[in-house]
Amino acid sequence: MNITKNTVVELDYKLMDSQGAVWESSAEGGPWVYLHGYGDVMPGLEKELEGKAIGQKIKVELAPEQAYGPYEDDMKTEVPREAFDGIDGLTEGMRLAAESGDGVHAVLVKEIRDDVVVIDANHPLAGQTVKVEVKVLAIRVATDEEVAHGHVHQHGSCGHSH
Numbered sequence: 708m709n710i711t712k713n714t715v716v717e718l719d720y721k722l723m724d725s726q727g728a729v730w731e732s733s734a735e736g737g738p739w740v741y742l743h744g745y746g747d748v749m750p751g752l753e754k755e756l757e758g759k760a761i762g763q764k765i766k767v768e769l770a771p772e773q774a775y776g777p778y779e780d781d782m783k784t785e786v787p788r789e790a791f792d793g794i795d796g797l798t799e800g801m802r803l804a805a806e807s808g809d810g811v812h813a814v815l816v817k818e819i820r821d822d823v824v825v826i827d828a829n830h831p832l833a834g835q836t837v838k839v840e841v842k843v844l845a846i847r848v849a850t851d852e853e854v855a856h857g858h859v860h861q862h863g864s865c866g867h868s869h
């Protein structure tokens with residue numbers, strides 16, 4: 708079987724920045740499982756994976772547009788300093804979990820001024836070229852329910868809220 712739309716793919720992976728520093732890997736978090744064809748993985752990587760078979764390896768360098776997108780200045784927002792009163796040791800460079808309409812995101816404390824804190828919600832790898840190494844571990848046909856939902860159901864059921 709080869710990877711095509713509506714297959715569920717399991718990967719060994721390593722994500723690195725352009726300097727080769729490892730950001731994420733299956734060695735720490737376990738294999739990565741996704742539904743192919745729905746933009747679950749970086750666009751440049753999904754394109755490379757198309758048609759691949761079990762055991763095949765890919766080593767690719769992806770420009771920002773093919774990875775985490777460009778760095779967007781309007782993803783920076785100024786929040787009144789009081790909003791952070793409950794947080795001890797607020798420092799520049801710190802990452803915080805912020806809640807928004809579509810879930811919890813990690814944001815960066817970019818700058819602390821007297822009255823405002825500048826928060827940056829860009830992905831930490833936005834605007835950067837990344838290197839990705841993957842190995843295809845398994846491929847299976849997605850179930851009708853997975854296709855209908857547009858994502859993988861691990862352990863046989865839908866663990867998400869819809």
Ligand SMILES: [Zn+2]
Pocket residue numbers: 856858860865866867
């Ligand atoms: Zn689902």
